[in-house]
Amino acid sequence: MPIPSARPPARRSLLKLIASAPVAAAVPLAAGGPAAAATAGIVKPLPPGLFTVRGTNAEADFAAFRDTGPLTPADRFFVRNHTSTPVLSETDWTLTLWGSGLRGRRSVDFRYGELRSMPSVTRTAFLECAGNGRSFYASQQGETVGGTPWTLGAIGVARWRGVRLAEVLRRAGVASDAVDVMPRGLDDAFVSGGVSLGRVRRPLPLAKAMDDVILAYEMNGEPLPYDHGFPVRVVVPSWVGIASVKWVGDIEVSTAPLHSPWNTDAYRLFGDAYPPGGSAPLTRQTVKSAFELPVHASLAAGRTHLLTGRSWSGAAPVRRVEISTDGGARWRPAVLRDAPRRDGWVRWATPWRPGRTGDTVLMARTTDAAGNTQPARSVHNSQGYLFDAVVRHPVTVV
Structure with missing residues (x-):
């Protein structure tokens, strides 16, 4: 079902494509290695393909969201623990x-x-x-x-x-x-x-x-x-x-301002771009986008593939998402599959029919209703918070 690449399809046509078009073959993520079935300090199972264990934490594989709806099932929700999960009882709480x-x-x-x-x-x-x-x-x-x-x-x-x-x-x-x-x-x-x-x-x-x-x-x-x-x-x-x-x-x-290590030494921005004492404590999240596709996935040339992903912002609802399939040389709009709303994310989709084999880079760029757009480069801070730049997503066309 070829679709011209110069202009995105109408929403009704794209919805038909969502139901019928193939997605990329599932290829394991290159970074992080396989997740264990469980890890010390986390109660729920962490099966490979859904999570990468990172110390006391478990990162969700973003590609595993592609068969879920707007809500993230609890068994695919990331885990951020400083120590370990306590098993508590509501009767004693x-x-x-x-x-x-x-x-x-x-x-x-x-x-x-x-x-x-x-x-x-x-x-x-x-x-x-x-x-x-x-x-x-x-x-x-x-x-x-x-x-x-x-x-x-x-x-x-x-x-x-x-x-x-x-x-x-x-x-x-x-x-x-x-x-x-x-x-x-x-x-x-x-x-x-x-x-x-x-x-x-x-x-x-x-x-x-x-x-x-x-x-x-x-x-x-x-x-x-x-x-x-x-x-x-x-x-x-x-x-x-x-x-x-x-x-x-x-x-x-x-009645007086409160402090803890989590708003003084951590969760502030430190670095050359910030005052010597760091920024104010972090509050709202930044704007981001992600493909529901494994890194280094293989895509067949001459076939129409449905590229899907999600975008979100802590400042305002998502307004538009743009996609590049050539490393940022050209951009085109994706179709939003959800009504943008405060505090949530938006699923999006766009078809792509690659004609040439070889390596390329996919990119997604989001703008929110407050006018915030993902930049080409994020301002550095020593603790690596609030990365908001467009992420380069390498794939191979075969």
């Missing part, structure tokens, strides 16, 4: 709110059943590690960075159900002069360089906490899996993943 930002400076406890009995909200939102794409600072830009060498699989989108953090703060008696809240997890203390940094915790401005943050107890209509925060986790839509603390056990509410 208590959330404690405490600190100078509560009226009377008292502490207030909430049991799991109490949260479930409060008015609930449901939000579809992506969670993404701040270091997603970090490996491309080295592989594409030749720059040294520290941290887990993620490709683009440290992201997932889920439908989260829970109670608004604002509701819990009001019931606890938040004071009028409170400025920060700091959720803390129930996982083990994190040790770095022989020094214990305590359990994972990161402050949020009260204004953000009272806006769209939820305490989630369900993921895609089911109780949270252990690896994703059971019994309750924080979900901070569109912000870097460290803000969405898993296994939350207590929340400090303060």
